[in-house]
Amino acid sequence: MNEVMLQLEHVDTFYGPIQVLHDINLEVRRGEIVCLLGANAAGKTTTMKTIFGLVRPRRGRITFDGQRIDNRPASDIVRLGLALVPEARRIFPRMTVLENLQMGAYTRTNKAEIEQDLDHVCQIFPRIKERLKQIAGTLSGGEQQMLAMARALMSRPRMMCMDEPSMGLSPLLVETVFETIVRIRSEGVTIFLVEQNASMALSLADRGYVLQTGKIVLSDTAANLLQNDLVRQAYLGGS
Amino acid sequence: MTLFLQLIVEGLVIGSIYSLVALGYTMVYGIIELINFAHGDIFMMGTLVSLFMVTNVFHLTDVSKMSLGGMLVMLIVTCLASIVICALLGVLIERIAYRPLRNAPRLAPLISAIGVSLALEDIAKAIIGPNPVAAPYLVPLVHYSIGSVDITNTDIIVLVVALVLMVGLQWLVTSTRIGRAMRAVAQDREAAALMGVNVDRVIAITFLIGAGIAGAGGFVFLLSTNNTVFNIGFELGLFAFTAAVLGGIGNLVGAMLGGLVIGLIRALVTYIPDRDLPFGLPHGGVAWQDAVVFAILILILVFRPTGLLGQQLAEKV
Numbered sequence: 001m002n003e004v005m006l007q008l009e010h011v012d013t014f015y016g017p018i019q020v021l022h023d024i025n026l027e028v029r030r031g032e033i034v035c036l037l038g039a040n041a042a043g044k045t046t047t048m049k050t051i052f053g054l055v056r057p058r059r060g061r062i063t064f065d066g067q068r069i070d071n072r073p074a075s076d077i078v079r080l081g082l083a084l085v086p087e088a089r090r091i092f093p094r095m096t097v098l099e100n101l102q103m104g105a106y107t108r109t110n111k112a113e114i115e116q117d118l119d120h121v122c123q124i125f126p127r128i129k130e131r132l133k134q135i136a137g138t139l140s141g142g143e144q145q146m147l148a149m150a151r152a153l154m155s156r157p158r159m160m161c162m163d164e165p166s167m168g169l170s171p172l173l174v175e176t177v178f179e180t181i182v183r184i185r186s187e188g189v190t191i192f193l194v195e196q197n198a199s200m201a202l203s204l205a206d207r208g209y210v211l212q213t214g215k216i217v218l219s220d221t222a223a224n225l226l227q228n229d230l231v232r233q234a235y236l237g238g239s
Numbered sequence: 240m241t242l243f244l245q246l247i248v249e250g251l252v253i254g255s256i257y258s259l260v261a262l263g264y265t266m267v268y269g270i271i272e273l274i275n276f277a278h279g280d281i282f283m284m285g286t287l288v289s290l291f292m293v294t295n296v297f298h299l300t301d302v303s304k305m306s307l308g309g310m311l312v313m314l315i316v317t318c319l320a321s322i323v324i325c326a327l328l329g330v331l332i333e334r335i336a337y338r339p340l341r342n343a344p345r346l347a348p349l350i351s352a353i354g355v356s357l358a359l360e361d362i363a364k365a366i367i368g369p370n371p372v373a374a375p376y377l378v379p380l381v382h383y384s385i386g387s388v389d390i391t392n393t394d395i396i397v398l399v400v401a402l403v404l405m406v407g408l409q410w411l412v413t414s415t416r417i418g419r420a421m422r423a424v425a426q427d428r429e430a431a432a433l434m435g436v437n438v439d440r441v442i443a444i445t446f447l448i449g450a451g452i453a454g455a456g457g458f459v460f461l462l463s464t465n466n467t468v469f470n471i472g473f474e475l476g477l478f479a480f481t482a483a484v485l486g487g488i489g490n491l492v493g494a495m496l497g498g499l500v501i502g503l504i505r506a507l508v509t510y511i512p513d514r515d516l517p518f519g520l521p522h523g524g525v526a527w528q529d530a531v532v533f534a535i536l537i538l539i540l541v542f543r544p545t546g547l548l549g550q551q552l553a554e555k556v
Contacts (some may be wrong), residue, residue, distance in 0.1 A: 054429055074432040083433075090430040092423050103423050106416070107435035155435065 002030040003148045005159050005190055006051070007142070011070075013043075013050045020046045022215045024060070028159065033181065033191040035201040035222070037235055040210035044194040045087050048213070052084050053077050065160070079107050083157035087164050087194075089148040093137030097128060100136050100147055104154030121150040124180060142173040149180065154231070157162035159190040166197045178204055198235035202226050210235075241387040246506040252463065254502015255401035259456035260479035261486070261494035262408060263329075263449030267425045268490035270372040270425045270445045272345070273337060276352040279476015280359035281329055281450045285321045285457020287363060287469035290374050292317040301381045314462075318400070329450020330443050338439065356473070363469035371468040374461050397459040404452055405495050411448070412491060420520060421445055425489070478505070481536040487549025496547065501532055 006028040013021040020042050028034045038044045049055040052063060053074045062070040069077050078084070078230055083104075092100050101121065105114045125146045131139065136147060152160055162181070167175040174197065182204055185191050195201035202208055202222045203228035210218035210231060218230065225231050260282045267275040293299040297313045305313070340348040358434045381392040412418035423431040424441045432438050460475075461467055482501040487492025507525030508531045516522050539546060 049476070054432070073437075075431075075435050075437045078433055078435045086430060086433065090427055090433075092426045092430065094426055095422060099419055099422075102416075103419060103431070103434045103436075106420065106423075135291060151434075 001030070002100045004028070005030050005065060006192060007061075007063045008047075008051070008171075009061045009063075011050060011062060011099070013046055013055055013057045015046075015055075020143045020214050021050065021057070024050075024211075024214075024216055026209050026216065026219070028190060028192045030190055031185070031188070032207065033185050033193060033205045035193040035195055035196045035205040035208045036211055037195060037208055037225075037231070039196070039203065039234070041213075042211045043214040044196075044211055045163055046214075048084060048087070048161055048194055051077075052159065078155060081156075081158035083152040083160045085145075085148045085160065085162040085165060086154045087167070089141075089144045091139075091147050091151065092135045093135070093146050095136055096132065097134055097136050097139070097147055098132040101128075101132075101154050104151035105156075107155055113156075117154055117156060121153050124153070125150050125184065141168050142170070142176075145169060145173070146180075147179060149177070149184075153184065153189075157189060159192065160184065161192045161194075163194045164196060165193070166195065166200060174200060196235075198231065199226075203232075228235050242510075243507075244386070244388045246509065247503065248388055248394065250503035250506030251499060252397050252502070253505065254482075254499040255398055256456050256460050256463075256498075257475070257479045257482045257501050258495045258498025259401055259404060259459070260475060261482040262405070262481040262491060262499045263453045264476075264480050265486070265488055265491060265494040266421075266445050266449040268483070269491075270421060270442055271337070271341075271348075273348050273352065274480070275332075275337075275338075275446075275449075276349070276476070277332055277355035277359060278329075278449070278453060279400065279472035279474075279479065280356050280363075281325050281332075281472070282453040282457045282460070282475060282479075283363060283467065283469065283472030284328055284359060285325045285454035286461045286471060287455065287457075288321045288324045289317050289458045290367075290372065290467060291459040292320050293374065293377060299375050299377070302376050310378065310450045317377075318455060318458045321458040322451045323454070325454025325457065326451035328448040329453075332450075333443055333446040338442075359472065360469050367467075367469060369469065374465045374467065376465060377462045393463045395433055395481050396533050397463050400455060400459050404455055408448070408452065409491060417441070417444060478532060481532055484536060485539055485546055487546030490546065490548045493546055493548035500547075501535075502533065504531060 004027045008024050008026050009020055012019060022105055024047060025149065036044055036047060046055060050057050053072055057070055064080055065081055067080065075081060092103060099120060105117065107193040127143055128146055128150050139147060165177050178200055181191055193201055193205065202225055205222040208220065208222050208225045209216050216226065218228065260279065263278045264275060267273055293313065299313065332355050336351045337348050340351055377394055383390050412421060420431065420436045420441050421437060423434065424438055428438055442524060478501055479498065482497035483494045485498030485500060505528045508527050510522035511527050514522040
């Protein structure tokens with residue numbers, strides 16, 4: 001098995017007096033697609049925010065590539081090669097598409113490599129290429145999702161975390177997004193995916209965790225989770 | 240007609256100083272949504288630094304006895320000193336008065352800003368006293384005539400310095416990496432951090448630049464008016480703030496435009512004739528200048544809070 005890239009150990013996160021995450025333990029290994037499933041308010045986004053230092057865990061350890069990151073600011077964490085496609089995309093609405101992509105490459109200095117990656121993401125997302133000069137806030141929801149992914153790729157991450165990339169998209173676009181995720185993994189980027197769309201997420205993931213009211217209640221291979229009664233009832237609408 | 244054109248020139252000159260100060264208000268508001276009430280006083284400190292430089296460092300008494308080279312050195316060094324000291328002052332204020340309140344309710348940094356403003360004015364009063372202080376001429380005054388309009392060399396210097404700084408700032412913000420980072424922080428601080436932007440540093444740089452421009456404003460103000468007073472920043476700051484709101488707070492081009500418009504309005508209001516008006520209203524346009532400017536502020540806030548160039552872009556979720 002490949003080495004562990006991202007590891008959360010006994011992570012507790014609070015919002016004020018309210019504990020949102022309870023003793024979270026999870027790991028993502030190099031080259032994997034791992035998904036974190038859960039209903040609304042289960043703590044999925046909080047998990048992401050905790051990993052990226054946007055919320056501080058009160059207890060526990062988070063390591064990336066063996067380095068402790070739970071006490072570092074977000075701007076340092078992303079420099080280690082971790083990128084986030086945030087919930088609700090969070091593109092810069094009053095910048096052009098190109099400027100958004102340049103922001104994605106903010107930590108990098110080699111202009112030639114940035115140009116190269118710009119061509120590369122334009123190739124992955126042809127719609128983005130057509131709209132480089134457009135103001136990002138005027139893009140459709142699907143295009144904004146593509147842009148958020150493209151922007152994250154511009155940092156040339158070794159691992160990409162995605163928070164609900166399918167949210168608010170039509171089924172056809174959801175499929176495009178998931179195909180793109182598989183493609184990004186095939187280029188050597190490890191993927192950690194937070195999703196409500198469990199069937200889609202499990203169909204492409206290697207492993208998954210299920211989060212319920214801030215606790216991890218299940219963790220298994222994606223294939224096993226697809227067969228699991230709890231998952232089928234709660235997230236796949238099956239019986 | 241001659242008077243009208245003359246007033247236009249005067250309006251543009253004072254207006255470009257308002258623009259320089261308005262930029263700082265609008266930049267800071269754009270990035271942390273704070274009305275930095277101390278900003279006008281940073282401008283005032285710029286006039287004091289300039290005054291100190293010419294009188295205590297260059298021992299200026301009569302500029303007409305200086306060599307051209309000596310005068311240029313004095314002007315450039317004084318201007319740079321004013322920019323640098325004000326820029327550092329801006330960063331210092333941000334560090335001690337605003338950053339600790341970054342996550343506090345919005346009223347807290349506002350009150351802190353007013354406190355800093357009062358502190359700066361009192362420091363200035365302790366240094367130069369409560370009365371206006373005259374400065375020597377920084378350049379030998381030369382009048383030029385364009386048609387029937389009179390324009391002085393100091394007017395031209397003010398306009399050129401303002402133009403250079405505004406073009407430079409616009410370039411910085413639209414076309415450089417740090418400018419992009421500033422806009423990113425303004426639009427979505429958390430997302431900017433996720434791009435690897437050190438948000439605290441970018442905010443500090445924004446204060447640095449805004450305050451530095453105000454410092455240049457202080458220098459050209461002293462150059463063109465030859466006096467300053469401890470509360471000049473309060474008054475001029477209010478006009479500049481009005482200019483920033485008029486142009487659309489957060490919008491750089493708006494602040495530049497707003498400053499010029501406010502300057503022009505203040506100049507043109509002096510057209511109001513100096514003769515008896517009904518209801519015992521004050522006569523003479525000068526008496527109306529402030530009233531008109533602040534009436535504009537109220538009207539904008541009521542009818543078009545986004546200002547001339549500010550616009551709300553529908554943001555898709």
